[in-house]
Amino acid sequence: MALLTPAEMAQADAATVERGVSGIELMEAAGRAVAQAIMRRWPRRPVLVACGPGNNGGDGYVVARHLAAHGWSVMVGALSGARPSAPDAAHHAALWEGVVQPLSVGLLDDAELLVDALFGGGLGRPLAGDAAEFIEAVRHRRIPVCAVDLPSGLDGSTGRAQGVAARADLTVTFFRKKPAHVLFPGRGLCGDIALADIGIPSEVLDTIAPAAFENSPVLWQRHFPWPSLEGHKYHRGHVLVVGGQTMTGAARLSARAAARVGAGLVTVAAPVFAWPVYAAALEGIMVTPFTDMGSLHDIFSDSRKNVLVIGPGAGVGGQTREQVLGALATGRRLVLDADAITSFAAQPQSLLSALHHECVLTPHEGEFVRLFGTDDADKLTRAREAAQRSGAVVVLKGADTVIAAPDGQAVVNTNAPAFLATGGTGDVLTGLIAGLMAQGMSPFWAACAATWVHAEAATRFGPGLVSDDLPGLVPGVLRALYGDAGHDGRHTG
Ligand SMILES: NC(=O)C1=CN([C@@H]2O[C@H](COP(=O)(O)OP(=O)(O)OC[C@H]3O[C@@H](n4cnc5c(N)ncnc54)[C@H](O)[C@@H]3O)[C@@H](O)[C@H]2O)[C@H](O)CC1
Numbered sequence: 001m002a003l004l005t006p007a008e009m010a011q012a013d014a015a016t017v018e019r020g021v022s023g024i025e026l027m028e029a030a031g032r033a034v035a036q037a038i039m040r041r042w043p044r045r046p047v048l049v050a051c052g053p054g055n056n057g058g059d060g061y062v063v064a065r066h067l068a069a070h071g072w073s074v075m076v077g078a079l080s081g082a083r084p085s086a087p088d089a090a091h092h093a094a095l096w097e098g099v100v101q102p103l104s105v106g107l108l109d110d111a112e113l114l115v116d117a118l119f120g121g122g123l124g125r126p127l128a129g130d131a132a133e134f135i136e137a138v139r140h141r142r143i144p145v146c147a148v149d150l151p152s153g154l155d156g157s158t159g160r161a162q163g164v165a166a167r168a169d170l171t172v173t174f175f176r177k178k179p180a181h182v183l184f185p186g187r188g189l190c191g192d193i194a195l196a197d198i199g200i201p202s203e204v205l206d207t208i209a210p211a212a213f214e215n216s217p218v219l220w221q222r223h224f225p226w227p228s229l230e231g232h233k234y235h236r237g238h239v240l241v242v243g244g245q246t247m248t249g250a251a252r253l254s255a256r257a258a259a260r261v262g263a264g265l266v267t268v269a270a271p272v273f274a275w276p277v278y279a280a281a282l283e284g285i286m287v288t289p290f291t292d293m294g295s296l297h298d299i300f301s302d303s304r305k306n307v308l309v310i311g312p313g314a315g316v317g318g319q320t321r322e323q324v325l326g327a328l329a330t331g332r333r334l335v336l337d338a339d340a341i342t343s344f345a346a347q348p349q350s351l352l353s354a355l356h357h358e359c360v361l362t363p364h365e366g367e368f369v370r371l372f373g374t375d376d377a378d379k380l381t382r383a384r385e386a387a388q389r390s391g392a393v394v395v396l397k398g399a400d401t402v403i404a405a406p407d408g409q410a411v412v413n414t415n416a417p418a419f420l421a422t423g424g425t426g427d428v429l430t431g432l433i434a435g436l437m438a439q440g441m442s443p444f445w446a447a448c449a450a451t452w453v454h455a456e457a458a459t460r461f462g463p464g465l466v467s468d469d470l471p472g473l474v475p476g477v478l479r480a481l482y483g484d485a486g487h488d489g490r491h492t493g
């Protein structure tokens, strides 16, 4: 599903109003959806609705009215005692027949649930004054919180808090999620996220043309390279993983992952004296020894090896740089990870100028900074800028991995479990990406699909996961995807 910035959300809002659905109706639908989500989650209890000066506050008055209509004891506290001035919010504030008190921390004493309708998409600066004081007080209490659209204080576009921000147990948002709902720290502050349809037709997206999406098989399933009966292994590509001299496990993990995700053939190019180690450990995966850059180049020159992988266990230094630049010179599809990125820390431009659009970089935050430097922009922006600057697909890994293409398209992955934070999982992801690219998937969709499959496999295993488990878990994930795509004859409705 698309991710909309608050500005794009306002465009969706306006486009819907142009189609004849009034802002007042949208606000009614939004507030009603929040009230219904609250009643589904919590038993009736005294509730405080904290209303801000804008339309987020307007939603709050609708929530108050619906909860009261269902017998809830409702207090409304207006920030700085101000009634909203915006017409839609003023309309709904006037429909609230109960008392409106100036919002104060003391009102929390009689509440067992807080509805945070202070600020949402219109937050323009860090919370200050009464608002900041109130949110600080809430954070120090154990009162359950339901946030309207966004926890107050969060920048909807970036998921970052410019100052103090509320923490919610449940956030109810409208039409489409914002980047703040999928990027940390925002995602962590939202609690559970409920997405409500408030009557905005999806057609409005045609004019907005969103460029950011939450990762899901829906995005790339139609591009997934399922084998066909008339095909054979050469149709399914050939991944070449350049092995390191000492950390031989990394390349083996990548190679196994590439094979498990369906690459027709996989070869590890091994430094000759480490060749026995690789050869002894791999059966279906071929191992070709090389002695120097010349013999490695001979291996590269076999164009049937349509995707090259450098980085897992490569070691940081001039030899890795030489291998990377040699691989880039072939124009072949390339996945660069870990040491292949770090090796260019002192001379990033020599890598950036050699990259092409059939390359994928898979840095974690530290490797990203070594190559692209630091700036205080949010993760989505940084990944996009890096992809544009490098001309390659950039997979900026983390609990909220961002996959960005040079044309600005970006996908945020949200199914990664905490268990993935263990050594070697990055090597597996690199192999999954390469394996899908070898079968013809575009670098961008291969990176999106591999990231999702990687996380789904980890989730299936759960606690105790080690990276060695991951390649063997991939078939189960593929089986489910295969079924969901209706390939097994089942109709998925
Ligand atoms: N777009 C939709 O489809 C719908 C959105 N709804 C709700 O509307 C809000 C966005 O409302 P908006 O009036 O634009 O902004 P806020 O209510 O978030 O902010 C109010 C107002 O406050 C001022 N302000 C901004 N930052 C601060 C600050 N740090 N301190 C003090 N004051 C601040 C600024 O002037 C803002 O305009 C959206 O979140 C939804 O909840 C519709 O109700 C439903 C459909």
Ligand SMILES: [K+]
Pocket (backbone or CB within 6 Å): 056, 116, 117, 118, 119, 120, 147, 148, 149, 150, 151, 152
């Ligand atoms: K809010």
